[in-house]
Amino acid sequence: MILSFTDDYSFGLLIGFVCILIAFFAMMKETDDLHRLLLTDVIEIIALVIIALIGTDLAEALILPGLVVGIAEILALAEIYIEKEGLVKTPENFLKIEIMDTAPGILSAIMLIYGVILSGFTGGAVAGLGLLFYFLCRGSQKKTQILETISGYAWVCWVVAFIVFMTIPQYWFFAVMLAGTGIFAKVAAKMTIVGTMRGNRDV
Amino acid sequence: MYELENINIEGQVVTFIPFGDIVGYLTPYTAILFIFAAVFTIIALISKPEKQVDIAFGGDAYYTKNVSVKQMRFQRFMAAACGLATMGGVLSGDVFNFTLFTAMVGITNIGIVASIKNRHILDNAYEYGILAMVGTLPLFAGAAIIVATTGTLSMWILFTPLVTVPLVAKLLLVIGVLAEGMAPVYVAKAEITRAPGAPFILMVHVSSLVLFLRVIEIVISM
Numbered sequence: 453m454i455l456s457f458t459d460d461y462s463f464g465l466l467i468g469f470v471c472i473l474i475a476f477f478a479m480m481k482e483t484d485d486l487h488r489l490l491l492t493d494v495i496e497i498i499a500l501v502i503i504a505l506i507g508t509d510l511a512e513a514l515i516l517p518g519l520v521v522g523i524a525e526i527l528a529l530a531e532i533y534i535e536k537e538g539l540v541k542t543p544e545n546f547l548k549i550e551i552m553d554t555a556p557g558i559l560s561a562i563m564l565i566y567g568v569i570l571s572g573f574t575g576g577a578v579a580g581l582g583l584l585f586y587f588l589c590r591g592s593q594k595k596t597q598i599l600e601t602i603s604g605y606a607w608v609c610w611v612v613a614f615i616v617f618m619t620i621p622q623y624w625f626f627a628v629m630l631a632g633t634g635i636f637a638k639v640a641a642k643m644t645i646v647g648t649m650r651g652n653r654d655v
Numbered sequence: 656m657y658e659l660e661n662i663n664i665e666g667q668v669v670t671f672i673p674f675g676d677i678v679g680y681l682t683p684y685t686a687i688l689f690i691f692a693a694v695f696t697i698i699a700l701i702s703k704p705e706k707q708v709d710i711a712f713g714g715d716a717y718y719t720k721n722v723s724v725k726q727m728r729f730q731r732f733m734a735a736a737c738g739l740a741t742m743g744g745v746l747s748g749d750v751f752n753f754t755l756f757t758a759m760v761g762i763t764n765i766g767i768v769a770s771i772k773n774r775h776i777l778d779n780a781y782e783y784g785i786l787a788m789v790g791t792l793p794l795f796a797g798a799a800i801i802v803a804t805t806g807t808l809s810m811w812i813l814f815t816p817l818v819t820v821p822l823v824a825k826l827l828l829v830i831g832v833l834a835e836g837m838a839p840v841y842v843a844k845a846e847i848t849r850a851p852g853a854p855f856i857l858m859v860h861v862s863s864l865v866l867f868l869r870v871i872e873i874v875i876s877m
Contacts, residue, residue, distance in 0.1 A: 461803060472792065479789070485781065492788040499792040503799040510802060514751055518795050521758040525791070528762060529784040532769045536777035 464505045471498050485537075489529055496522035553589070560586035567640065576636040580643020603641040609634030659814055664875055672746065678811060679746040684872060688865045689745045695861040696738025699731065702854040729770045730855040737763035741862040745869050750801055750808045753873065754794045754831065760862045761787035761835040767855050787835050794831025800824040801877075813877050820877040832870040836863035 475495045482488050500522070503514050534540065560582035567579025613631035616623055659668055665684035672679040681689060704722045711717060737760055744756035765787060769780035801824045802808050812818060 465800075468796075476789075488785055492785055495789055495792050499795040502792075502796045506799055506803045510808075511799075514795075514799070514802075517751075517755050518791070521755065521762070521791060522788070524762055525758075525765075525784065525788045528765050528769070529781065529788065532765070532777055532781050532784060535769070535772065536774060536781060 461505060461507075465502070468498060468502045468505065471501070485533060489526070489533060492529070493522070493526055496526070556586045556589035567636070571636055572632050573635055573639055576639025577643055579636065580640035583640060584643055599641045602637050606634045606637035606641065610638070659811070659876075665872055671748070676809070677749045677752065678809070679748045681746065685745050685869065688868055689742055692738055692741040692745060692861060692865050695858060696735060696742070699734040699738065699854050699858050704730070704854065726770050726772075730767055733763045733766035733770070734855040734858040737767065737858045737862050741865050744866055748810045750810060750813065750828075750873070751798045753869070754798045754828070757794060757832055757835050757866055757870075758787075758791050760866060761790065764836070764859045764862065767859055790831050790834025792831075793827040794835060797824045797827030797831055800827065810873065810876070818877075825874045825877060829870055829874055832866055836866045 472495070475491065475498060479488065479491050479495070482491055500515055500518055503518055504511055506514075563582025563585070564579045567575040567577075567582065569575070570578055609630050613627040613634060616627035616630070659665075659680075659682070665682040668680045668682055669686055670681050704727050706722060707720045708717050709720065740756050740759040740763060744753050744760065747753045747756060765780060765784045768783060769777060771777075798808065801813070801820055804821050804824065805813060805818050807813065807818075813820060
């Protein structure tokens with residue numbers, strides 16, 4: 453059976469099995485729980501290597517789910533490890549880095565302008581990220597109200613654009629522009645809200 | 656339209672579900688496994704968690720263990736996911752899909768066991784999880800060697816007498832399912848059955864039994 457493999461494949465498989473032996477030996481010797489968790493990741497990677505040895509497009513398609521399964525299992529195990537060792541510690545303040553005091557103004561302005569130039573859905577995402585970055589750095593206590601207002605106006609733009617499309621289709625260009633602006637503001641507002649809900653009282 | 660050539664073990668196809676070139680199917684044999692898994696999934700969905708009672712030695716006192724709603728919900732979700740993954744594995748007509756469903760059964764089993772916040776049980780769930788993770792190696796290696804030697808993963812082709820699957824691949828597949836579904840049960844059985852939450856723990860046993868019967872059918876038919 454092994455003989456029916458192509459030469460490269462059986463050679464690769466041989467190396468793979470040697471790696472498996474080494475990994476299992478390490479697994480057998482290790483007693484520390486955390487190190488055993490890391491070693492299972494090594495074994496997981498050898499499994500991916502053996503799939504990769506097929507060397508076709510199919511292998512690529514099989515590696516992805518294999519990788520996902522491995523990551524899911526290691527995340528689950530890491531959670532169990534944290535839980536059983538009682539390693540839970542809430543950080544006192546999130547993300548306290550100096551650059552977050554200096555950069556947000558100019559960086560979010562650039563992203564906002566670039567987003568306006570892009571317009572539409574992509575532009576909304578870019579501008580929204582800029583605003584998100586700004587609010588992330590400067591705190592988001594009272595600024596969510598303005599977003600609600602913008603979001604409301606975006607809806608109005610959109611609905612008006614739709615009515616224009618339906619009733620006076622010869623002004624389609626105006627309607628497209630209006631809808632584009634609407635969706636830009638809408639997506640930007642939505643993107644800005646992402647991650648800001650940390651259980652503040654006004655949320 | 657789709658017919659199995661080798662019908663000695665499981666009989667002829669009763670129904671099939673084509674997803675493009677991956678065609679899932681049920682034979683009388685797998686249909687029984689499917690119904691079995693489905694019944695236990697429904698039982699896990701509708702039943703209430705068991706509340707254990709511990710008797711204090713040397714007196715009339717006893718205390719009941721409390722199962723919080725949050726824990727019950729999580730366990731119930733995991734049990735349902737486990738049942739669905741088991742049914743998917745039974746239905747699958749593709750070896751790699753079968754291995755993926757098996758791996759998912761392993762993950763959900765870890766979830767069922769690890770939802771109980773007790774040091775001993777978490778210790779055992781951890782051992783269980785490590786074994787299940789190691790089990791993905793023979794599982795995927797088996798599927799990979801099958802596709803490397805035969806060029807296909809479809810059971811419809813692998814079950815024909817024209818294709819011979821190497822014994823190594825078959826063995827790896829069985830070892831993978833053993834490590835993923837069955838062996839962990841025996842690694843941590845005492846602690847698991849002592850944990851509160853009876854109907855959900857049941858899914859661990861059901862899934863491992865059904866998957867084992869299915870992998871034996873696959874390996875013999877190949």
